[in-house]
Amino acid sequence: MNTMIKVIFILAFAYPGFVQADDFKKSDLKRWREQFDEVADEGRRLFTSPDLGSNGVVCAQCHPNGANTHPETYPKFQKQLGRVAMMWEMVNWCILNPLEGKPLDADDPEMIAIHAYLAKERKGVQLDPGRH
Amino acid sequence: MTSRRKFLKSTAAGLIAGALPVSVVKLAFGSEARDISFAYISDSHIQQVKGSKFVRNWDRGLMKAVAEANLLDPNPDFVIFGGDLAQLGNKPELDHGAEILSALNVKPRMVMGEHDYYLDLGDYWSHLFGEKYYSFDVKGVHFVVLNSILTYDEWTFDRWESGERRMNEMAGLDNPNGSPFMVGEKQREWLANDLEKVSHDTPIVVFSHSPIQKIYKGWNFWTEDAEEVQALLAVFNKVNVMYGHVHQIQYNQIGNIAFNSVMATAWPWPYPNSYAQAKSHLPVMTVEMNRADPFNERDATGWQLVDVHSGRVDVNFNLYGNQNRTVSFNKEKNQPEDIKYSTHSKKPAQKHY
Ligand SMILES: [Fe+2]
Numbered sequence: 504m505n506t507m508i509k510v511i512f513i514l515a516f517a518y519p520g521f522v523q524a525d526d527f528k529k530s531d532l533k534r535w536r537e538q539f540d541e542v543a544d545e546g547r548r549l550f551t552s553p554d555l556g557s558n559g560v561v562c563a564q565c566h567p568n569g570a571n572t573h574p575e576t577y578p579k580f581q582k583q584l585g586r587v588a589m590m591w592e593m594v595n596w597c598i599l600n601p602l603e604g605k606p607l608d609a610d611d612p613e614m615i616a617i618h619a620y621l622a623k624e625r626k627g628v629q630l631d632p633g634r635h
Numbered sequence: 636m637t638s639r640r641k642f643l644k645s646t647a648a649g650l651i652a653g654a655l656p657v658s659v660v661k662l663a664f665g666s667e668a669r670d671i672s673f674a675y676i677s678d679s680h681i682q683q684v685k686g687s688k689f690v691r692n693w694d695r696g697l698m699k700a701v702a703e704a705n706l707l708d709p710n711p712d713f714v715i716f717g718g719d720l721a722q723l724g725n726k727p728e729l730d731h732g733a734e735i736l737s738a739l740n741v742k743p744r745m746v747m748g749e750h751d752y753y754l755d756l757g758d759y760w761s762h763l764f765g766e767k768y769y770s771f772d773v774k775g776v777h778f779v780v781l782n783s784i785l786t787y788d789e790w791t792f793d794r795w796e797s798g799e800r801r802m803n804e805m806a807g808l809d810n811p812n813g814s815p816f817m818v819g820e821k822q823r824e825w826l827a828n829d830l831e832k833v834s835h836d837t838p839i840v841v842f843s844h845s846p847i848q849k850i851y852k853g854w855n856f857w858t859e860d861a862e863e864v865q866a867l868l869a870v871f872n873k874v875n876v877m878y879g880h881v882h883q884i885q886y887n888q889i890g891n892i893a894f895n896s897v898m899a900t901a902w903p904w905p906y907p908n909s910y911a912q913a914k915s916h917l918p919v920m921t922v923e924m925n926r927a928d929p930f931n932e933r934d935a936t937g938w939q940l941v942d943v944h945s946g947r948v949d950v951n952f953n954l955y956g957n958q959n960r961t962v963s964f965n966k967e968k969n970q971p972e973d974i975k976y977s978t979h980s981k982k983p984a985q986k987h988y
């Protein structure tokens with residue numbers, strides 16, 4: 504590295520704005536938490552909403568508080584599919600069958616909200632990928 | 636004494652023999668006079684989609700139970716329906732459920748569930764089925780049906796702007812706006828009176844929708860005045876309390892009272908201890924049922940054939956895709972137990988978590 508570049512580097516890191524960009528404030532943490540909670544709340548709304556399906560059945564009817572969905576076990580081998588699957592595939596299975604609804608894309612905001620809600624209900628449980 | 640009764644109609648035996656527990660072919664125990672069997676069907680949650688369209692899955696569950704109970708030969712002494720006939724308690728649902736039940740060879744005796752009640756406080760249900768709580772005697776056993784899904788007056792009468800709203804709030808098992816179930820003072824008085832004329836060595840079987848014990852309040856696996864009701868039953872030598880509502884196998888013993896739950900025909904529920912954010916008080920004697928396969932919609936749903944002998948009940952669960960189970964009363968240990976599952980450890984894959 505020649506001296507000129509070294510100087511630019513030192514200047515760059517000394518520039519206060521640069522340092523701040525890598526630092527987060529309490530207000531950031533608060534905002535990010537609120538954003539997550541908002542999406543998880545939307546997930547809870549969907550979980551108890553007949554809009555996901557066509558027959559009025561809702562997820563919470565069979566999964567109170569999201570129980571028996573095991574988000575911490577994914578990806579895992581799903582014997583019914585014969586391969587390793589992600590949780591969104593099982594969410595879609597349940598949308599298609601008990602709810603007689605239309606499947607969602609993996610990155611559909613509604614699918615993300617359902618994942619946020621299920622993960623929140625499962626907070627504190629150790630990750631255990633592959634567990635059946 | 637040695638009468639071995641043929642339980643399946645021979646024409647149908649071949650058809651479904653594989654689906655019924657071996658113990659359905661029943662041996663008579665004790666004195667003939669005290670030998671009773673009954674079919675117990677519960678929690679069908681008939682749910683209207685729109686007009687005359689109902690959720691197919693729940694309809695199938697109830698129809699299957701009714702068709703199979705009709706194969707019992709001879710007919711059982713009676714059939715009991717354990718509550719939650721409907722999902723939201725409206726006329727189309729109750730009518731449709733009553734119509735499916737009307738195919739039973741034996742007219743069922745009915746228990747009130749919260750899903751039948753909270754829309755109109757049981758008016759239409761009573762119009763169809765009669766009293767909300769009552770008692771009857773069969774072959775020397777005293778049977779009592781309680782309406783255990785009542786709650787605080789303020790919640791019932793003052794809190795909600797409409798019956799629909801009230802029903803919706805109570806229908807969500809995990810809804811924090813719900814309210815704990817109770818039998819209530821008026822009915823406890825009735826029960827005390829009803830039991831006054833019964834001798835203490837008469838076997839008692841109580842049917843309630845919610846467990847008359849406290850398991851997990853967050854999901855209303857709970858009756859607020861359980862201890863008061865238990866106290867009224869405590870003076871009898873042999874008491875059995877059977878309940879629906881929990882959609883899973885539970886059994887335990889409190890003093891002289893044996894508790895047995897029955898399965899739903901609609902869908903199974905997770906055990907409360909699988910909810911990571913809650914402390915659970917699940918009775919320790921329960922061996923959990925196998926986990927349900929969501930790819931088989933009838934898995935872990937079903938109905939029961941119950942034998943009463945010497946004043947105690949044996950519950951034969953017919954669970955379709957799931958492992959059939961028998962929970963019998965163990966006289967030496969003085970508690971209900973699942974003989975097969977208490978001597979063999981369960982497969983690890985079946986653990987609920
Ligand atoms: Fe139920």
Ligand SMILES: [Fe+2]
Pocket residue numbers: 719748749750844879880881
């Ligand atoms: Fe119920």
